[in-house]
Amino acid sequence: MHDLDRAGLARRIERVGTALLARRQPRAPVAILADNSPEWLAIDLAAQALDICLVPLPLFFTPAQWMHVIVGSGVQAIFCADPEQAARLGFGGVIDCAGPLALCEAPRAGSIVLPEGTRKITFTSGTTSAPKGVCLGSSQQWEVAQALHEALAPLGIERHLSLLPFAVLLENIAGAYTALLSGATVICPPLAETGVRGASDFDPGTCLAAIARYRAESIILVPQMLQALVAATVPHDPRIASLRFVAVGGARVSARLLASARERGFPVYEGYGLSECASVVALNLPGAERAGSVGRPLAQRQVRIAADGEILVAGQAARYLGQAPEAGPAWLATGDLGHLDRDGFLHVEGRKKDVLITAYGRNVSPEWPEAALAGTGALAQALVVGEAQPYLAALVVPSAPGVGPDRIQQAVDAVNADLPDYARVRRWIAVPPFTTANGLATANGRPRRAAILDHHASDIASLFDLPESIT
Numbered sequence: 001m002h003d004l005d006r007a008g009l010a011r012r013i014e015r016v017g018t019a020l021l022a023r024r025q026p027r028a029p030v031a032i033l034a035d036n037s038p039e040w041l042a043i044d045l046a047a048q049a050l051d052i053c054l055v056p057l058p059l060f061f062t063p064a065q066w067m068h069v070i071v072g073s074g075v076q077a078i079f080c081a082d083p084e085q086a087a088r089l090g091f092g093g094v095i096d097c098a099g100p101l102a103l104c105e106a107p108r109a110g111s112i113v114l115p116e117g118t119r120k121i122t123f124t125s126g127t128t129s130a131p132k133g134v135c136l137g138s139s140q141q142w143e144v145a146q147a148l149h150e151a152l153a154p155l156g157i158e159r160h161l162s163l164l165p166f167a168v169l170l171e172n173i174a175g176a177y178t179a180l181l182s183g184a185t186v187i188c189p190p191l192a193e194t195g196v197r198g199a200s201d202f203d204p205g206t207c208l209a210a211i212a213r214y215r216a217e218s219i220i221l222v223p224q225m226l227q228a229l230v231a232a233t234v235p236h237d238p239r240i241a242s243l244r245f246v247a248v249g250g251a252r253v254s255a256r257l258l259a260s261a262r263e264r265g266f267p268v269y270e271g272y273g274l275s276e277c278a279s280v281v282a283l284n285l286p287g288a289e290r291a292g293s294v295g296r297p298l299a300q301r302q303v304r305i306a307a308d309g310e311i312l313v314a315g316q317a318a319r320y321l322g323q324a325p326e327a328g329p330a331w332l333a334t335g336d337l338g339h340l341d342r343d344g345f346l347h348v349e350g351r352k353k354d355v356l357i358t359a360y361g362r363n364v365s366p367e368w369p370e371a372a373l374a375g376t377g378a379l380a381q382a383l384v385v386g387e388a389q390p391y392l393a394a395l396v397v398p399s400a401p402g403v404g405p406d407r408i409q410q411a412v413d414a415v416n417a418d419l420p421d422y423a424r425v426r427r428w429i430a431v432p433p434f435t436t437a438n439g440l441a442t443a444n445g446r447p448r449r450a451a452i453l454d455h456h457a458s459d460i461a462s463l464f465d466l467p468e469s470i471t
Contacts, residue, residue, distance in 0.1 A: 009180075012042030012099070017050055019097030020077075023105050028076035029053040029114070029121070032101075032167075033066065033089075035081070036188045039100050040166045041176055043079050048119050048138050055121045056167035060198050061131070062420050063089070068130050072321055073121050074112025077105035115319050122169045122275050124363050133321030140278045145177035147298040151285055152218075153182065155244050161216035162188040163196060163207065163225070168361075169279045170250060175220050187214045196225075198421050202360075204232035212239040219243065222250040224359030224390045226268065227257055233264045240265055247271055247283065250361025252348070252388045255292060270294050272348055276332055277301075277313055282346045293345035303346060309337040310352055351387075354449055359390045362422035366449075369394070369415065369423055376411035378403050381434055383447050384425060385460050391426040393463035395456055397433045405430075427463045431456060 016039075020026060030052060034040055047054040055073045057066050066089060069075075079101045080086040083094055091104035114121075119138045123131040160179035164171035166188070179186045191197070195206035202225050211219065221229070226248050233240065246261075246268040253270050261268045271283035272294035281303065284295035297303045302314035311334045335355070338348040351357070356364045366384035373382035373394065380399040386392035396408060408430065416424040434440035434447045440455060441447055453460065 006180075006183075008038065009042060009045070012038065013046045013049060015098060016043050016046035019095055019103050020046060020050060020052060022095050023077055023103075025076045027052060029055055029074050029112075030103075031055040031057050031070060031073075031075040031078040033057040033059070033078060033080045033085070034101055035059065035190045036162055036166050037100065037190065038186075038188060041186065041188065043101070044166070044172070051119065053114060053118050053121060056123075056172070058123070058165060058167040060165075060420055060422060061123075062418075065131055065420065069121075069123050069133065072112070073133060074114065075106075077103060079103055114321075118319075121321055124275055134275045135319040135321055136278055141173050141177065143300060144173050144278045144280055144298070145181055147300060148174055148178040148280060148283070149181040150299065151283065152178070152245060155218075155286065157182060157217045157244055158184050159214065159216055159242075160184050160186055160218045161194070161211060161214050162186065163191075163194050163219050163221065165191060165196075169275050170273065170361075171220055173279045174247065174273075179218070184218075187216065189214075201421075202228055204228040208232060208237075208239040211243065215242045217242055218245045218247075220247045220249070222359065222361040223248060223253045223257065223388065226253070226261055226266070227359070229266070230257065230260050230264055235263055236265050243267055245269065245286075249273060249280070249294075251357040251359055254388075258291075272346060274313075274332075274334055276334075281313055290341070290343070290345040293341070293347045295346065296344050297346060303340065304331070305339055306333070309339070309349070310334065311336045311338045311346070311348070356384070356387050356392070358386055358392070358422060359388050360422065364392065364423050369419060369425055372415040372418070373411065373425070376414060378407050378411035381447065383434070383449065383452055385453070385463070389464050392424065393427040393429075393460070394425045395431045395452065395459060396428050398430055429459050429463060431459060
């Protein structure tokens with residue numbers, strides 16, 4: 001069964017807790033590498049009840065990224081569906097936990113000292129090959145869930161269907177925790193049963209069938225999922241008749257897409273959040289929404305705008321793994337630009353730095369795949385694009401006149417083989433060099449990103465002019 005009620009949850013938590021305390025290091029951090037399931041949530045809550053730090057490993061990370069997370073966070077054991085996979089990551093000993101996931105531990109003790117009170121380390125999708133860990137306490141996570149519970153209480157939601165991975169903080173807290181506080185049933189089937197595969201493969205037909213089958217009343221989506229669902233439905237589509245609230249976030253959402261979704265019958269509301277803030281910061285709500293905004297900040301959230309337009313958030317100081325907490329006022333610089341209107345609605349206007357956020361909510365520094373492409377020998381320069389798009393693409397400059405399309409594609413394929421799927425380059429187009437003479441490079445040869453985006457706007461648009469089915 002994929003449903004999770006309070007009685008079943010309590011039994012699972014007790015069983016998992018017994019297994020955690022049977023480890024050689026019963027208080028050491030534990031990782032989880034698994035698909036969505038009631039067991040995933042039971043492990044999460046059991047670890048919190050025992051003051052043990054849980055480290056979720058996203059399934060869409062590469063093995064190298066998993067190892068980076070494991071080593072950096074001092075993980076001593078791992079919950080995993082496949083003990084052989086756990087063994088390949090260094091966890092050979094198996095502890096009986098009588099559940100669908102095996103608990104495997106490492107032969108040696110870890111030695112990492114975590115910030116005091118750390119109960120979960122959430123790793124972003126990785127703006128580079130080495131994802132950054134954000135250390136969160138239990139109270140930080142539950143304060144967000146409580147604020148969402150209070151905001152959504154008038155809707156009386158009784159059935160929440162989880163469509164995003166639990167390793168993603170947005171679903172973990174805004175979805176499951178909020179539903180549990182509300183007394184709602186959390187429905188958490190394997191992601192493939194809801195149409196989600198990997199970091200950027202989504203089947204809207206399968207998802208719509210799941211919404212109808214489980215009579216879901218609330219769901220959380222990233223923009224690309226919403227776009228696909230809108231394209232696959234008609235106005236008053238019976239498959240979405242049960243929905244009362246659809247939250248969308250993780251990347252910028254166009255006003256046109258939100259309007260089209262409403263026309264189809266999706267009760268959709270845009271929000272805004274960051275891992276450093278334990279997910280949601282602001283959210284539009286029924287009776288309290290404004291077009292073009294991401295809503296008002298949640299209760300206990302303070303937001304202000306810096307002199308340069310950057311959005312600052314108080315109340316949840318970011319603590320990154322390996323860094324000491326900063327002293328002084330806990331205002332987090334988000335890296336996003338925006339403004340607050342006279343009624344307190346937050347409007348997000350763009351990124352302060354060159355970090356792409358795909359339509360699936362994955363953060364990617366373009367310099368990561370760009371450096372890999374330039375290192376193949378086939379390409380002299382590359383500029384990766386894909387902000388708010390379902391995949392990444394690139395403008396490439398061949399390293400020599402004789403480097404043709406086949407050689408370029410071979411280079412791209414070779415680079416993609418070493419990248420997680422959300423950072424792979426799906427399409428490319430060859431362009432003339434970026435130089436100081438044409439104003440597309442700095443004096444030291446670095447591409448001038450803004451100038452290139454403007455100069456090659458039509459080329460970039462053509463890279464994403466594809467049928468919905470291939471995304």
